[in-house]
Amino acid sequence: MAARLFRMDEQTWERHASPWSVWTRVASLPLLLAAIWSHAWLGLWALAPVALVILWLWLNPRLFPAPARTDTWSARATFGERVWLNRKAVPIPDHHARAANILTAVSAAGFVVALVGALLNDWLPTVAGGLIAWFAKMWFCDRMVWLYDEMKNTHPPYARWLRAGQKEVR
Numbered sequence: 001m002a003a004r005l006f007r008m009d010e011q012t013w014e015r016h017a018s019p020w021s022v023w024t025r026v027a028s029l030p031l032l033l034a035a036i037w038s039h040a041w042l043g044l045w046a047l048a049p050v051a052l053v054i055l056w057l058w059l060n061p062r063l064f065p066a067p068a069r070t071d072t073w074s075a076r077a078t079f080g081e082r083v084w085l086n087r088k089a090v091p092i093p094d095h096h097a098r099a100a101n102i103l104t105a106v107s108a109a110g111f112v113v114a115l116v117g118a119l120l121n122d123w124l125p126t127v128a129g130g131l132i133a134w135f136a137k138m139w140f141c142d143r144m145v146w147l148y149d150e151m152k153n154t155h156p157p158y159a160r161w162l163r164a165g166q167k168e169v170r
Contacts (some may be wrong), residue, residue: 016064019072021078024060026137028053028060031053035049037126070161076148076149077145080144081141083158084096084144092147100147110128110130111133112129113132117129
């Protein structure tokens with residue numbers, strides 16, 4: 001559902017492989033939780049910062065230029081996510097599907113705890129749930145790198161996404 005909402009076309013995925021896109025997006029969870037928390041002093045006006053963070057999440061993969069090289073961890077994580085989203089058309093190994101589903105569930109559960117904490121302005125569930133969600137998402141991303149590295153060797157179109165950097169001349 002989120003993939004359809006974000007409407008990621010080929011060019012958007014290419015741009016999202018940028019480390020700037022990946023790492024600034026990873027840093028967005030605390031901003032979202034702070035925006036939700038702000039309802040305590042902003043009331044309904046807190047919807048504005050929440051909307052801004054959601055807009056940022058949509059704009060993020062569109063703002064940064066496509067990277068010259070895509071052999072980085074962050075680019076391969078986005079490629080793995082593309083492979084994961086395409087798993088109905090091109091099946092993936094069961095161990096990757098199982099791990100991704102578990103990590104998604106853990107991340108979602110952590111986010112729900114963090115969301116409830118932010119709505120109740122209780123720092124403990126906000127921080128604990130946020131950390132659980134964030135670490136599970138990072139582990140998911142690492143699994144996506146592994147998935148991509150495995151699938152690029154079995155499905156040639158995936159290998160074409162990879163562009164190695166130039167050798168540095170000294």
